[in-house]
Amino acid sequence: MAKIDLEKLSLEELKQLEKDVQAAIVSFEKRKREDALAAIAAAAKEHGFNLSDLVSEEKPAKGRKQPLPPKYQHPENPSKTWSGRGRQPDWIKDGLASGKALDDFLIA
Structure with a gap:
């Protein structure tokens, strides 16, 4: 990786570099997420399921317990x-x- 001499950059160049780095990080995370989802979908398919079937299952709602009846x-x-x-x-x-x-x- 090329080393950038940050001391020689102007404030505008530093801010643009910061924006570019943030965009690269977001893009990297998005690619990694898509790769992970593809791997999970392949594993689900290997077991005979669709990924949407596995993640759309409703879980029981968490709520307050009902008060006990008086004894x-x-x-x-x-x-x-x-x-x-x-x-x-x-x-x-x-x-x-x-x-x-x-x-x-x-x-x-």
Whole structure:
């Protein structure tokens, strides 16, 4: 590769050189990508598939998990419920401390 003496170039020549280098990098990356896609397509064809068949498969959507249904309910206030997972609510702790069993709070 020819060595360029950058000290002798003007600002405009340096900027043009920079643009040319960026264009060459983009072109190189594009060629490499096309080569890789061709190799992948050939491998897919060797196994009896089209590349579009392999990459167009839909993946399950990631989303939030649905909240668990309540399993336990406050005996005096039915609006207070607990699924049985995570931290115990204070009303469960208080009930257990007073001698009740967890089964006493089950939703019938």
